[in-house]
Amino acid sequence: MKIGVFDSGLGGLVITKAFIEKLPEYDYFYYGDSAHLPYGDKTSGQILSYSLAAMRYMIEQNCKIIIIACNTATAISLRYIQQRFIPQYAPDVKVLGVVIPTVEVALQNNVKKVGIVATSATIRSHIYQQELKKIKTDVDIIEVASPELVPAIENNKFDLAEEFVREYSQSFKTVDSLILGCTHYPLIKEFFRKYLPDVHIVSQDELMAEKLQNYLYRHPEIESCLRKNGLREFKVSSLNKHSQKVATNLFTDIAITKA
Numbered sequence: 001m002k003i004g005v006f007d008s009g010l011g012g013l014v015i016t017k018a019f020i021e022k023l024p025e026y027d028y029f030y031y032g033d034s035a036h037l038p039y040g041d042k043t044s045g046q047i048l049s050y051s052l053a054a055m056r057y058m059i060e061q062n063c064k065i066i067i068i069a070c071n072t073a074t075a076i077s078l079r080y081i082q083q084r085f086i087p088q089y090a091p092d093v094k095v096l097g098v099v100i101p102t103v104e105v106a107l108q109n110n111v112k113k114v115g116i117v118a119t120s121a122t123i124r125s126h127i128y129q130q131e132l133k134k135i136k137t138d139v140d141i142i143e144v145a146s147p148e149l150v151p152a153i154e155n156n157k158f159d160l161a162e163e164f165v166r167e168y169s170q171s172f173k174t175v176d177s178l179i180l181g182c183t184h185y186p187l188i189k190e191f192f193r194k195y196l197p198d199v200h201i202v203s204q205d206e207l208m209a210e211k212l213q214n215y216l217y218r219h220p221e222i223e224s225c226l227r228k229n230g231l232r233e234f235k236v237s238s239l240n241k242h243s244q245k246v247a248t249n250l251f252t253d254i255a256i257t258k259a
C-alpha cells in the first residue's frame with residue numbers, strides 16, 4: 001500500500017518532494033485535483049464534495065495513509081473526513097492534514113504575534129486562528145487572504161507572484177512568525193523571506209516530512225502495511241499547458257498524467 005498526497009493542484013508536489021527526500025523507500029501516489037482548482041474560491045460544500053471524491057479515488061488506488069497537503073481542503077473537509085467518511089468507508093485508512101503540524105512549528109520560540117497568509121476559504125474558516133488559540137490563548141493573529149497567488153503559480157507567472165507577495169508583506173511587518181498557509185506558497189517562500197527578512201517564515205515543505213516520519217514511527221501498524229519499492233505516481237484530474245513545466249521545476253524526471 002502507498003502513501004497518498006492530495007492537493008487541489010500541483011502545489012502539493014513541494015511537500016511530496018520533501019517526503020521523498022526524507023523517506024525515499026516508500027511508494028507514493030500523488031493526486032492533484034486541478035480540474036477544480038482553485039479550491040480557495042469555492043464554497044465549503046464544493047470543497048467537501050471534491051475532497052471526498054479525491055479520498056475515494058486515492059483509497060481505490062491503495063493509499064493506506066493520505067496526507068491532505070491542501071490547506072483549504074484540510075480547513076474545510078478534514079474533520080468530516082476523519083470523523084464521518086473514513087469510519088464508514090475505509091476504517092483502516094488514515095487521513096492527516098497540514099494545519100496542526102504547521103501551528104505547532106509557528107508557535108515555537110515563544111512568539112507573540114503570528115501572521116497567516118492563505119486562500120480565501122482557509123481564512124474564512126479561521127482554522128488557523130482556532131488551532132493557534134487552542135495552544136496559546138494570548139497570541140495575536142493577523143489573517144490575510146491572498147487569492148491571486150495560486151493562479152499565478154499554477155500558470156508559472158512567478159514575476160507576478162512576487163509583486164503580490166511584496167504587497168501582502170506590508171501587512172506582516174510586525175509579526176514574529178508568518179504561516180504560509182497554502183501548499184503552493186513554499187514555491188514562492190523566498191519572496192516572502194526577501195520582503196520580510198526579520199520574520200520567521202513557516203513553510204510546510206520544511207516541516208511536514210519530519211511530522212510524517214514521526215507519525216509512521218509512532219504507528220507501526222500503518223508503517224508495516226506500506227510498500228517500500230520506491231515507486232511514484234503523479235496524477236491530476238486535468239492537465240494544462242503549464243503543468244509539466246511547473247512539475248519539472250521540482251522533479252527532473254517526473255511524468256504527470258491525467259487520472
Ligand code: DGL
Nearest residue numbers: 008038039040071072183
Ligand atoms: N493548495 C491549496 C491550499 O493549500 C490552495 C490552492 C487552491 O486554491 O486550490 O490551500
